[in-house]
Amino acid sequence: MFEVDGRLGSKNPYSIPDKRQKTVTRTFRIRVEWDNILKEEAERQGISVNVLVNLVLRRYALFDRWARGNNVISLTQRAFHEVLETIPAENLALAGEKSGQSDVQNILDIIGLPPNYDSFAYLVSEHFGGSDCAMWFTCHRHFQESSDFFHLQHNLGRGWSIYLQKYLLSYLKTLKIDAEAKVYDYAVNFKVPRPR
Numbered sequence: 001m002f003e004v005d006g007r008l009g010s011k012n013p014y015s016i017p018d019k020r021q022k023t024v025t026r027t028f029r030i031r032v033e034w035d036n037i038l039k040e041e042a043e044r045q046g047i048s049v050n051v052l053v054n055l056v057l058r059r060y061a062l063f064d065r066w067a068r069g070n071n072v073i074s075l076t077q078r079a080f081h082e083v084l085e086t087i088p089a090e091n092l093a094l095a096g097e098k099s100g101q102s103d104v105q106n107i108l109d110i111i112g113l114p115p116n117y118d119s120f121a122y123l124v125s126e127h128f129g130g131s132d133c134a135m136w137f138t139c140h141r142h143f144q145e146s147s148d149f150f151h152l153q154h155n156l157g158r159g160w161s162i163y164l165q166k167y168l169l170s171y172l173k174t175l176k177i178d179a180e181a182k183v184y185d186y187a188v189n190f191k192v193p194r195p196r
Helices: 032-045 049-070 077-085 089-111 117-128 158-174
Strands: 002-008 022-028 138-143 147-153 180-184 187-193
Touching (some): 049 089, 089 158, 117 138, 117 158, 158 180, 158 187
Antiparallel strands (some): 138 147, 180 187
């Protein structure tokens, strides 16, 4: 038998977990070999099995449950980088602009978030840029006076930066938000005025 102390958030399951959230105890029967894997991995990471299982459940709740039904595929970064290297930059820019408007809205619809700036910021910070979800990049978000600054760091080259720039700017246009973006070989910076 195996007990999991699962964190339950507010009504929004996409909120960042904190220590004040309620928990519930559940008991599961799992195969011995899976329990052995959990114990080995928890020890390797220097965390408890309980924390590890909560991380697995969080990823399922926030990403895997919709990704599997939405034809999401997994590639190694190296393989994806090789594919990107074969596509001209102007084609990546066109693809990003074309898919960003509808794709972001589709993702928001699937996970049940409204089409607004807070949902966009969640997608960039946690869904696309968090270690538990899509892992398109690592997002560093900074709050300035009236703007948010998103630094999106990745290992996939300039083509991916160009795609991301157009992809995210095209969705922001649907929200009537004019953002500034700067493309680097392995990062994109966005300065986004915060709606009032």
